Amino acid sequence: MTLKNLLKSLSVITFVMGCSMIFPVITGIVYDEPFLPFLLLMLSVLAVCGAILWGLRHHNANLNVREGAFVVTSIWLILGVVGALPFVFYGATPSFSDAVFETISGFTTTGASIMSDIEALPKMLLMWRSAMHWFGGMGIIVFSIAVLPMVGNGALQLIKAEGIMDEKLTPHIRDTAMALWKVYLAFTIANALLLYWAGMLPFDAINHAFSTIATGGFSTKNDSFGHYAHNDAIMWITIFFMVISGINYLAHFKLLKKDFSGYRTSEPRLYLQLFFAISLLAGLMIFLHQPQQLGFYESMKHSFFTIASIMTTTGFASIDYVDWTNAFLIFTILVMVIGGCAGSTAGGVKVIRYVVLFKALAVEIKRMVHPRGVYVMLMDNRKITSGILTAMLGFFALYFCTNAALTIYLSMRGLDLTTALSASLAMVGNVGPGLGLVGPMDNFSFMAWYDKLILSLAMVIGRLECYTFFLLLSRSFWKRF
Amino acid sequence: MTLKNLLKSLSVITFVMGCSMIFPVITGIVYDEPFLPFLLLMLSVLAVCGAILWGLRHHNANLNVREGAFVVTSIWLILGVVGALPFVFYGATPSFSDAVFETISGFTTTGASIMSDIEALPKMLLMWRSAMHWFGGMGIIVFSIAVLPMVGNGALQLIKAEGIMDEKLTPHIRDTAMALWKVYLAFTIANALLLYWAGMLPFDAINHAFSTIATGGFSTKNDSFGHYAHNDAIMWITIFFMVISGINYLAHFKLLKKDFSGYRTSEPRLYLQLFFAISLLAGLMIFLHQPQQLGFYESMKHSFFTIASIMTTTGFASIDYVDWTNAFLIFTILVMVIGGCAGSTAGGVKVIRYVVLFKALAVEIKRMVHPRGVYVMLMDNRKITSGILTAMLGFFALYFCTNAALTIYLSMRGLDLTTALSASLAMVGNVGPGLGLVGPMDNFSFMAWYDKLILSLAMVIGRLECYTFFLLLSRSFWKRF
Ligand SMILES: [K+]
Ligand SMILES: [K+]
Numbered sequence: 001m002t003l004k005n006l007l008k009s010l011s012v013i014t015f016v017m018g019c020s021m022i023f024p025v026i027t028g029i030v031y032d033e034p035f036l037p038f039l040l041l042m043l044s045v046l047a048v049c050g051a052i053l054w055g056l057r058h059h060n061a062n063l064n065v066r067e068g069a070f071v072v073t074s075i076w077l078i079l080g081v082v083g084a085l086p087f088v089f090y091g092a093t094p095s096f097s098d099a100v101f102e103t104i105s106g107f108t109t110t111g112a113s114i115m116s117d118i119e120a121l122p123k124m125l126l127m128w129r130s131a132m133h134w135f136g137g138m139g140i141i142v143f144s145i146a147v148l149p150m151v152g153n154g155a156l157q158l159i160k161a162e163g164i165m166d167e168k169l170t171p172h173i174r175d176t177a178m179a180l181w182k183v184y185l186a187f188t189i190a191n192a193l194l195l196y197w198a199g200m201l202p203f204d205a206i207n208h209a210f211s212t213i214a215t216g217g218f219s220t221k222n223d224s225f226g227h228y229a230h231n232d233a234i235m236w237i238t239i240f241f242m243v244i245s246g247i248n249y250l251a252h253f254k255l256l257k258k259d260f261s262g263y264r265t266s267e268p269r270l271y272l273q274l275f276f277a278i279s280l281l282a283g284l285m286i287f288l289h290q291p292q293q294l295g296f297y298e299s300m301k302h303s304f305f306t307i308a309s310i311m312t313t314t315g316f317a318s319i320d321y322v323d324w325t326n327a328f329l330i331f332t333i334l335v336m337v338i339g340g341c342a343g344s345t346a347g348g349v350k351v352i353r354y355v356v357l358f359k360a361l362a363v364e365i366k367r368m369v370h371p372r373g374v375y376v377m378l379m380d381n382r383k384i385t386s387g388i389l390t391a392m393l394g395f396f397a398l399y400f401c402t403n404a405a406l407t408i409y410l411s412m413r414g415l416d417l418t419t420a421l422s423a424s425l426a427m428v429g430n431v432g433p434g435l436g437l438v439g440p441m442d443n444f445s446f447m448a449w450y451d452k453l454i455l456s457l458a459m460v461i462g463r464l465e466c467y468t469f470f471l472l473l474s475r476s477f478w479k480r481f
Numbered sequence: 482m483t484l485k486n487l488l489k490s491l492s493v494i495t496f497v498m499g500c501s502m503i504f505p506v507i508t509g510i511v512y513d514e515p516f517l518p519f520l521l522l523m524l525s526v527l528a529v530c531g532a533i534l535w536g537l538r539h540h541n542a543n544l545n546v547r548e549g550a551f552v553v554t555s556i557w558l559i560l561g562v563v564g565a566l567p568f569v570f571y572g573a574t575p576s577f578s579d580a581v582f583e584t585i586s587g588f589t590t591t592g593a594s595i596m597s598d599i600e601a602l603p604k605m606l607l608m609w610r611s612a613m614h615w616f617g618g619m620g621i622i623v624f625s626i627a628v629l630p631m632v633g634n635g636a637l638q639l640i641k642a643e644g645i646m647d648e649k650l651t652p653h654i655r656d657t658a659m660a661l662w663k664v665y666l667a668f669t670i671a672n673a674l675l676l677y678w679a680g681m682l683p684f685d686a687i688n689h690a691f692s693t694i695a696t697g698g699f700s701t702k703n704d705s706f707g708h709y710a711h712n713d714a715i716m717w718i719t720i721f722f723m724v725i726s727g728i729n730y731l732a733h734f735k736l737l738k739k740d741f742s743g744y745r746t747s748e749p750r751l752y753l754q755l756f757f758a759i760s761l762l763a764g765l766m767i768f769l770h771q772p773q774q775l776g777f778y779e780s781m782k783h784s785f786f787t788i789a790s791i792m793t794t795t796g797f798a799s800i801d802y803v804d805w806t807n808a809f810l811i812f813t814i815l816v817m818v819i820g821g822c823a824g825s826t827a828g829g830v831k832v833i834r835y836v837v838l839f840k841a842l843a844v845e846i847k848r849m850v851h852p853r854g855v856y857v858m859l860m861d862n863r864k865i866t867s868g869i870l871t872a873m874l875g876f877f878a879l880y881f882c883t884n885a886a887l888t889i890y891l892s893m894r895g896l897d898l899t900t901a902l903s904a905s906l907a908m909v910g911n912v913g914p915g916l917g918l919v920g921p922m923d924n925f926s927f928m929a930w931y932d933k934l935i936l937s938l939a940m941v942i943g944r945l946e947c948y949t950f951f952l953l954l955s956r957s958f959w960k961r962f
Binding site: 364368394416417435467474476477 | 546547766770806807808810811812814815838841842843845846847849850851852867870871872874875877878879881885888889892893895896897898899901902916948951952955957958
């Protein structure tokens, strides 16, 4: 672990983050808002990072596993503090910890907010929230496809083992990143144009496209997509883009080469099956049991929107479902835990791990009947080694232990079980809203400053897929430095 | 799978169950209750089973894995129906499904009830409830120590691998059962005598001893141990016996030979550490946050009692904690999931699996830092093979999937999240009471008859440690018959 390696990597990421400040600055200029502090912040960030990068221009930073894990964890301290400064400058948040929470929530694409009146904010800050999502989302795809397999996390190792990476994508981070970046950009532009076509104002269309493609969840409206719930085109366009944003980007990348095979693998197939099955069932539950009688089509529309929003861990809300029938609420919790596909911006456990889990259980049960049989676990015709299997099952354990610890903490802070459990799943799964006191039309502002910092940490742990973070806490990580 | 094997095994178990009806019959005679129907039932059961066993006396039933799994699963149909008849005879339950629920709850040592006025029941039936616990508890110890390792379930395989079985206990089921039976009997007598000494009436002392040693939870009082909460001796005696009943019976068996090493292994150590730590913390939470101000000693007493009761999955209640501070409730949920030690009558996941889980996670994290290292997982100086590890992690998955399915079902039946989740954990973990609508002073009578049958099934699945049940659902189980 050399200081130069760390410094260079951290500076590159911070530099790109600085670049993304161009969006709020332009917004400030267009809407005649006091953009000067924002511009100065951006220029300072670019200047400092630029200077470091210039100084280290001859240094070739090839990170090893430890350095990689250290960089992707410690970068959140920089992002959290620097990204929070605009909120502090413009007095948008009552305290610094609130600003940090909002920022971490932005960059992790969680989308949980401490703001109660979003529409009263300067448009610059609204754009900054969306831009953080968008920048964060791109970073997460690169991280999960290029960095995670190195760290040995099961899910992406499997994709690597599947050979998608070495066949179709170049192994270098930079080239991979550029390729994915084009797909990400194309989706965002398509989404924004379609939203504009369907009747959204350009500013809202761009913000919501940023937020949707990153499966972020920050909106420019106080009641999120409740504002657009009457506009069927906007609703279904958003459902469509949320759903595809939850699919592995390597599959999308193949699509651009007219190769549909990426969608036919086990993970996206199960993901889409689950999405349709749960949306239909949950819609039926609303239609049958909801006292305020939405009608069949409206029930289905809101069900598809909500399930898409929570399963892809976007967190938009088209309606306040926090007091709805228990059957619907349990489905929202279920899809929070499932999450989207690995290699997308979605959080949660990820569908691929359930695919492997169910295959492993089937083999275990077979093994009990015929203990001397030899069993090979296959996924998409490729072998799941016992190493990958153990890493995956370990992830489940780590994920649920993290959630158990956070739920216990929040309960000890006085929250009821529904709020504590759903808040925990919403933070570690990078969903955003939970149930109870932290429902889709509520926010996290009522919590104490240290609760907000702990929740921020939970968002980061979830975003780093647990292992990467807990790696840093282990003794063996720090040995022999 | 031969019919004779199945018939003989099922008859043996049913015969023993018939014998255990002697307790309620004697109770009926002593308290001058109409014991004749009960006596006739007992004699019929003994006659039918006796005739079958006489007919098959020359048949040597050596069960293979499939037959074993089939027997221990299908026996519940017989136990559930035959055991329910006394409740039907004496009109104690409004319907047959209620009687089945109460019976399955008894034999699985779950202790969830559909009775609201227990004290109004004939003493015979009270004794039958306790006797079912006691008989069931003994069966479970034999099952988990003698049958489960055969089925390949990780937890007990490990104990087997540890060499406790082949060193100290004879490998034959019958000898093992007799050895454990003596320990079980000694504990029960000691517990009953101590309760009597502390001031309990003889009838209540015997019933509560049966219920405590089996970690069952049925009481002879409407408010369970709330009735004895003022008697400190009874409280602490019960806490002590609940806690030791949650420890592996192989350790107790060694103790009789003055060998304390069984208690020094990882599982009982972690079990006791967790028990004391959580009881202290939960007691502190009551003392600090509970509005009705119990005082420090009373807070601790109720906390130790409740945590012991739920962690050992006994399910006695000394106080109605259902509306207590959220921090206390979350600790009750936590210990529900942890459970007692493997090889005891306790349910839940079992502490040994957490020991293995945490060791596995530590190794996984080490492996990420040094991917080429060779790692050996040890527990109590014995190797945890990858086969045992996968089986254990698979158990976690199966356990949580079962609970997720049941929680979803109960939510779709209209229950709130707290009730649905805690009821599911209480059923599959064989705890008894949950939270919300199914708290320690409530009962399950408000549910529909089919809900009760599904909950009965859940108790059986939990009692069979999941794998044994799901084995029967697999295609490979039924192939090549
Ligand atoms: K989100
Ligand atoms: K119990």
